[in-house]
Amino acid sequence: MSTQAPQIPVKHMLCFLLTVFVCSFVFAYQYIENSNYCLSTSYIMPYPESTAKVQSSLNPRFDTSISRSPIYTNLSHEHYNKSDDAVTSKMNNRIEKSNSFWKAAEFRGCCLPNTIIIGAKKAGTRALINFLKIHPEVAIAPNEVHFFDREENYSRGLKWYAKKIESQDAKVLIEKSPYYFIDYNTPERVQAYNSSIKLILLARNPVKRVLSDQTQLFHNSGGTTPTLEEKLFTYDNTTVDKTAKVLQPSLYVKYLTHWLQWFPKSQIHIVDGDKLVRENPFYEMKPLEKFLQLSSFFNLDKFQFSSTKGFFCPVLSNNDLKCLGSTKGTKHLRFYNSTIYKLTEFFQPYNEQFYTLVGKDFGWT
Numbered sequence: 273m274s275t276q277a278p279q280i281p282v283k284h285m286l287c288f289l290l291t292v293f294v295c296s297f298v299f300a301y302q303y304i305e306n307s308n309y310c311l312s313t314s315y316i317m318p319y320p321e322s323t324a325k326v327q328s329s330l331n332p333r334f335d336t337s338i339s340r341s342p343i344y345t346n347l348s349h350e351h352y353n354k355s356d357d358a359v360t361s362k363m364n365n366r367i368e369k370s371n372s373f374w375k376a377a378e379f380r381g382c383c384l385p386n387t388i389i390i391g392a393k394k395a396g397t398r399a400l401i402n403f404l405k406i407h408p409e410v411a412i413a414p415n416e417v418h419f420f421d422r423e424e425n426y427s428r429g430l431k432w433y434a435k436k437i438e439s440q441d442a443k444v445l446i447e448k449s450p451y452y453f454i455d456y457n458t459p460e461r462v463q464a465y466n467s468s469i470k471l472i473l474l475a476r477n478p479v480k481r482v483l484s485d486q487t488q489l490f491h492n493s494g495g496t497t498p499t500l501e502e503k504l505f506t507y508d509n510t511t512v513d514k515t516a517k518v519l520q521p522s523l524y525v526k527y528l529t530h531w532l533q534w535f536p537k538s539q540i541h542i543v544d545g546d547k548l549v550r551e552n553p554f555y556e557m558k559p560l561e562k563f564l565q566l567s568s569f570f571n572l573d574k575f576q577f578s579s580t581k582g583f584f585c586p587v588l589s590n591n592d593l594k595c596l597g598s599t600k601g602t603k604h605l606r607f608y609n610s611t612i613y614k615l616t617e618f619f620q621p622y623n624e625q626f627y628t629l630v631g632k633d634f635g636w637t
């Protein structure tokens with residue numbers, strides 16, 4: 273007796289083939305779309321983890337493991353310094369792979385910042401912006417953006433971020449938000465956003481920075497902010513509380529170490545905030561110009577000392593000086609010498625570690 277294979281009805285066969293065809297079409301369409309996506313932020317979730325997941329599911333070229341893995345975790349400063357080249361080259365390979373998101377954004381001619389001044393607060397960040405602004409290849413977000421450090425802004429996505437900077441044709445698009453430096457989540461988020469971004473950190477004598485900060489807090493609060501001593505000292509009135517908020521941005525080594533878990537040293541340029549005031553800013557602006565790969569523009573004549581303001585100011589193309597307003601460079605409050613002395617002592621070991629980390633002695637005493 274011969275057995276006959278069961279016959280598949282033709283209409284079932286057709287139905288099956290149609291389903292395969294539709295599925296292949298949808299898959300191919302999604303692949304092509306997402307290879308070129310840019311600011312269609314409906315796709316892009318605000319958080320690095322979710323962004324990475326979405327991107328990896330939509331775009332096979334995006335490697336989720338990269339944006340979330342700190343490069344230098346658990347490496348001592350010494351180790352970091354020694355293996356700088358090896359780690360940087362390894363990281364460059366990873367960056368190449370992980371940057372499809374950013375390249376896609378560039379491809380569509382978007383206007384997202386490619387440079388960030390991450391801090392530190394009261395170290396001269398506004399003055400630096402004022403100096404950079406005169407360079408013809410630079411565009412700067414007019415206000416502090418606080419995209420990566422404020423949940424309400426970050427959740428608005430990249431479309432919102434892109435609107436904060438106006439010029440689309442400048443070579444270097446900069447935003448500054450000094451709170452980024454001490455915000456725990458920001459480095460990871462910035463890395464997920466653009467792992468080859470250039471970062472600028474201004475470091476100034478940490479004690480002077482605290483005094484400047486406290487002076488500003490005093491004025492902004494109408495004199496109601498607690499005294500510096502109330503903020504700094506623990507109950508015995510002698511030991512500095514290292515968790516005091518007002519001194520955090522001056523702990524340069526602590527926060528820079530955290531940033532270095534996400535970015536190589538070569539991507540973070542440090543500007544000496546004291547030198548920016550003491551000497552013609554040209555001496556700090558020229559290396560910065562090189563770091564940002566800008567055409568040569570800055571020279572000594574682009575900055576002039578204003579005796580009324582007491583600071584150097586940039587010279588505009590019509591030869592006018594563009595000094596900062598009265599809120600910058602205000603006279604400090606009077607502080608106890610004993611407080612200044614204790615602060616100086618407190619910062620000393622942190623400063624030494626910072627010098628070792630960056631390979632430069634800033635001479636803060």
Ligand code: A3P
Pocket residue numbers: 392393394395396397398399480484487548549583584585596600601602
């Ligand atoms: P002081 O309050 O100690 O004077 P930021 O812009 O980050 O808030 O920093 C403010 C500090 O920038 C001021 O600190 C001021 O000294 C310093 N600064 C540096 N260069 C300056 C310049 N050319 N004009 C005005 N302020 C400048």
